[in-house]
Amino acid sequence: MVPRRQEYGANRAGGARSGPLLNFRTTVNSGTVRRSSAVLPSVLTFLVIVASGGLLLMIEKGMLNSMETPPPRGHGRRLDFIRQAGKHSSAEVDVESQILQEIRNRTIRTMCSHKNMPHSIWSLSPVQRKTLLQHILVNDKYRFLYCYVPKVACSNWKRVLKVLSGALENVDVNIKMDHRSDLLFLASLKPDEIRYRLKHYFKFMFVREPMERLLSAYRNKFGEIESYQKKYGVEIIKRYRKGRAKDTSVTGDDVTFAEFVHYLLDEDVERMNEHWMPVYNLCQPCAVSYDFIGSYEHLESDAEFVLHQVRAPSDVHFPERQTWYKPVTTETLHYYLCSLPQWLLRELLPKYILDFSLFGYPLPNTTTEHCRH
Ligand SMILES: *[C@@H]1O[C@H](CO)[C@@H](O)[C@H](O)[C@H]1NC(C)=O
Numbered sequence: 001m002v003p004r005r006q007e008y009g010a011n012r013a014g015g016a017r018s019g020p021l022l023n024f025r026t027t028v029n030s031g032t033v034r035r036s037s038a039v040l041p042s043v044l045t046f047l048v049i050v051a052s053g054g055l056l057l058m059i060e061k062g063m064l065n066s067m068e069t070p071p072p073r074g075h076g077r078r079l080d081f082i083r084q085a086g087k088h089s090s091a092e093v094d095v096e097s098q099i100l101q102e103i104r105n106r107t108i109r110t111m112c113s114h115k116n117m118p119h120s121i122w123s124l125s126p127v128q129r130k131t132l133l134q135h136i137l138v139n140d141k142y143r144f145l146y147c148y149v150p151k152v153a154c155s156n157w158k159r160v161l162k163v164l165s166g167a168l169e170n171v172d173v174n175i176k177m178d179h180r181s182d183l184l185f186l187a188s189l190k191p192d193e194i195r196y197r198l199k200h201y202f203k204f205m206f207v208r209e210p211m212e213r214l215l216s217a218y219r220n221k222f223g224e225i226e227s228y229q230k231k232y233g234v235e236i237i238k239r240y241r242k243g244r245a246k247d248t249s250v251t252g253d254d255v256t257f258a259e260f261v262h263y264l265l266d267e268d269v270e271r272m273n274e275h276w277m278p279v280y281n282l283c284q285p286c287a288v289s290y291d292f293i294g295s296y297e298h299l300e301s302d303a304e305f306v307l308h309q310v311r312a313p314s315d316v317h318f319p320e321r322q323t324w325y326k327p328v329t330t331e332t333l334h335y336y337l338c339s340l341p342q343w344l345l346r347e348l349l350p351k352y353i354l355d356f357s358l359f360g361y362p363l364p365n366t367t368t369e370h371c372r373h
C-alpha cells in the first residue's frame with residue numbers, strides 16, 4: 001500500500017509546486033477550505049492516505065476474494081437483502097461490494113466530520129447550494145431524494161422516478177428521455193419544505209470511477225452531440241490548439257482527449273458543466289447525509305436495493321442496459337489515460353481528489369511502466 005502514497009507524495013513535494021497543490025485549492029475552493037489554507041496540507045495528506053488505503057489495494061489485487069470476512073456491522077440489512085435476492089453469480093462480488101460500502105461509509109463520516117467541511121446545506125455558499133438543489137430529485141409518494149449525477153445511469157433513474165410518480169407507464173417505454181418534465185427538483189421547493197425532506201426522506205446517490213466518468217462524458221458529448229461541439233468544442237480548440245485562436249473555420253467536432261483535459265485544468269470546479277463537474281460538488285456528500293451511496297460498478301444490485309428500501313412496487317425494476325450502449329472498458333480507459341502526457345494527468349487528479357477518496361476509488365497508476373502494458 002505504501003508505493004502509491006509515496007509516489008503521489010513525491011510528485012507533490014518534488015518539483016511542480018504550481019501543480020497539484022494549487023489545483024487542489026480550486027477543487028475545494030468553496031468557502032470551506034479556502035478560508036483557512038493552513039489546514040490544507042493536512043487535509044490533502046489525509047485525502048491521499050485515504051485514497052491509497054490498504055484495503056482498497058487489497059481489493060484491487062483480489063486478495064479479499066480468498067478471505068473469510070465477517071459481515072460488516074452497520075449494514076446487516078443490506079447484506080440480508082443481498083442474500084435474499086440470491087440472484088448473484090458469486091458471493092465474492094457481494095462481499096467486495098459490501099466492504100466497499102463500508103469503506104465509503106466510514107471514509108465519508110471521518111472526512112466530513114472535519115470542521116472545515118460543510119455540515120448542512122445551509123452552510124454552503126449560494127452557488128454551491130444552487131447546484132446541489134438543482135441536482136436533487138424528489139419523490140413524495142415514496143419519500144426519497146435522489147441526487148443525480150450525469151454519466152452515472154441518471155437517465156435510467158429518471159425513468160424510474162417518472163414511473164413511480166405515474167408520469168410514465170413503465171421503465172422500458174421507448175421514448176427520448178426528457179430531463180426536466182415530470183420531475184420535481186428540490187430547488188423548486190421552499191426552505192421549510194426542503195428542510196423537512198432532507199430530514200425525513202431516504203437519500204441516495206450513485207458514483208462511478210472518476211476518470212471513467214470523464215471519458216464517458218468526453219466520448220458522448222464531443223463525439224456525438226453537436227450542441228456541445230459548438231458550445232464547448234470550438235472554445236477548447238481555439239484555446240488549446242496552436243494557431244487556431246482566431247480561426248473562424250473551427251467546428252469543434254474533433255477535440256482530443258488531451259485538449260479536453262487541458263480545458264478541465266483551467267476550469268473552476270464550481271462552474272463546470274454538470275457532465276464533468278466533480279460528483280462532490282454536484283451532490284455535496286458532507287452537507288447531505290446520504291443513507292446510501294451506490295456505484296455504477298454494482299449498478300443492478302445497488303439499484304434493486306434502493307427500490308427495496310423505498311418500498312417501490314415489486315413490479316418496478318431498474319431498466320436493463322440498452323443494447324446499443326457502449327460501456328467504457330478497462331482497456332479503453334487505459335488507452336486514453338496513457339495517451340495523455342503524464343504531467344497532464346497528474347495535474348488533473350487533484351481536481352477530482354475528493355471523488356477518488358470519498359467514494360473509495362484508487363488513484364490511477366500514472367507511471368510510464370504501467371502504460372507500456
Ligand atoms: C504502476 O504500475 C507499474 C507497472 O505495472 C508497477 O510496477 C507499479 O508498482 C505501479 N505503481 C503503483 C503506485 O501502483
Ligand SMILES: *[C@@H]1O[C@H](CO)[C@@H](O)[C@H](O)[C@H]1NC(C)=O
Nearest residue numbers: 073074075105290291292293
Ligand atoms: C453508513 O452507516 C450508517 C450506520 O450503519 C447508516 O445509517 C448510513 O445510512 C450509512 N450511510 C451510507 C452512505 O451508506
